[in-house]
Amino acid sequence: MSTAPTATRSPLMQFGLGALHGPSQIYFQQNILTGILILAAFFVADWRMGILAILGAIGGMLGGVLVRFPLSTVGSGMQSFCGTLVGAAVFAALGGDAWYSYVLAFAGGIVSGPVTWLVNALFTKTPLKKFDLPYTTAPFCITATIIALSTLQLAVKAPASDLPDEPAIAFLLSLLTNVSQVVVVDSPIDGAVILPGLFLP
Numbered sequence: 001m002s003t004a005p006t007a008t009r010s011p012l013m014q015f016g017l018g019a020l021h022g023p024s025q026i027y028f029q030q031n032i033l034t035g036i037l038i039l040a041a042f043f044v045a046d047w048r049m050g051i052l053a054i055l056g057a058i059g060g061m062l063g064g065v066l067v068r069f070p071l072s073t074v075g076s077g078m079q080s081f082c083g084t085l086v087g088a089a090v091f092a093a094l095g096g097d098a099w100y101s102y103v104l105a106f107a108g109g110i111v112s113g114p115v116t117w118l119v120n121a122l123f124t125k126t127p128l129k130k131f132d133l134p135y136t137t138a139p140f141c142i143t144a145t146i147i148a149l150s151t152l153q154l155a156v157k158a159p160a161s162d163l164p165d166e167p168a169i170a171f172l173l174s175l176l177t178n179v180s181q182v183v184v185v186d187s188p189i190d191g192a193v194i195l196p197g198l199f200l201p
Contacts, residue, residue, distance in 0.1 A: 009075055011071055013075070014071045014072070014074045014075035015058075015061055015074060015075075017032070017074075017075040017076075017077070018057070018061045018074045018075050018076070018077050018079060018080045019035075019054065019057050019058065019061070019080060020032045020035035020036060020039075020077070021035055021075065021076055021077025021080070021081075022035065022057045022060065022061075022077040022079075022080025022081040022083065022084045023035040023038035023039055023053070023057070023077075023080075023081065023084050023183075024038060024077060024081075024197070025076070025077040025078060025080075025081035026038065026081050026084065026085060026137075026182060026183060027182065027194075027197075027198055029197075029198070029200075030076055030077060031197065031200050031201075033197060033200055034197035034198065034200050035077070035197075036197075037193055037194055037196065037197035038183060038194055038197065039053065039054070040193055041180060041183065041185060041190040041191075041193040041194045042088060042183070042185070042190075044187075044189060044190055044193055045180075045185045045187055045190050046091065046096060048091060048095075048096025048097075048101075049087075049088060049091040049092075049096060049185070051096070051102070052087035052088065052090050052091045052096060052101060052102065052105040053084045053085075053087040053088045053091075053105075054084075054087065055087050055102060055105040055106045055109065056083040056084050056085070056086040056087025056088070056090070056105045056106065056108060056109035056112075057080040057081075057083045057084040057087065057109060058080075058083070058106065058109060059083050059086075059087075059105070059106040059107065059108065059109020059110040059111075059112070059113075060079050060080045060081070060082055060083020060084065060086070060109040060110070060112045060113060061074050061079045061080045061083070061109075061113075062109070062110055062113065063079070063083070063109060063110040063111060063112055063113020063114060063116075064078075064079025064080075064113040064116065065079070065113070066110070066113055066114070067113050067114050067116075067117040069113070069116075069117070079113060079116070080109075081137075081140075082109075082112040082115075082116060082137060082139045082140040082143065083108070083109030083110075083112050083113075084109075084183075085137065085140040085144070085183065085184065086105060086108040086109050086112055086140055086143050086144055086147070087105040087106075087108070087109060088183055088184040088185070089140075089144040089147070089148070089184050090104050090105045090108060090144075090147060091105075091184075092158070092184045092185075093147070093148050093151065093155050093156070094151060094154055094155060094156060095156040098154070100154070104147055104151070108143050108144070108147050111143050111146075112139045112140060112143045115139040115142050115143050116135060116139040119135040119138045119139050119142070120135050123135055158186075159186070161177070161186055173188040174188075175191070176188035176189075176190075176191030176192050176195065177191055178191065179191035179194050179195050179198070180194060
């Protein structure tokens with residue numbers, strides 16, 4: 001994960017940067033334009049997914065502050081990328097029609113802060129520290145799994161993937177879909193929106 005310094009900025013600025021850097025950190029970058037493209041991809045997929053991703057990011061930043069991660073890590077996106085994914089996963093599992101999706105996205109984002117602290121402690125303060133493991137998306141996986149298992153009866157059916165029969169075209173579209181599936185979106189259009197951001201410096 002990229003952690004370029006942002007320590008000299010105000011708390012409000014740190015949260016604003018975190019909301020944009022968080023999505024880019026999902027792809028191991030710290031770039032505002034990349035973050036904007038990824039957020040745009042959520043809104044292209046469905047405007048409700050975009051809202052849920054932002055709510056998750058805000059929750060993640062608040063959760064990170066609650067467990068005393070430095071504000072500089074908020075600004076760098078290290079406290080919001082898991083929350084962003086939690087919000088997107090809530091939409092993928094539960095849709096965006098019901099009020100509880102928004103509560104779960106925000107609450108799940110907040111929970112990802114303490115879970116990040118616990119995973120980080122596990123990797124840095126136990127015998128596992130000799131492996132120098134980063135926590136990356138482990139907090140998202142834990143939080144999203146808890147949400148998914150506790151809301152199985154509320155789950156919505158995922159739409160089927162629709163790729164053409166022509167192998168060459170299907171292959172190219174699948175490459176773009178692979179890019180978007182990192183953020184729980186199954187769409188070559190969203191992959192095309194995100195892809196340019198991965199090449200930004």
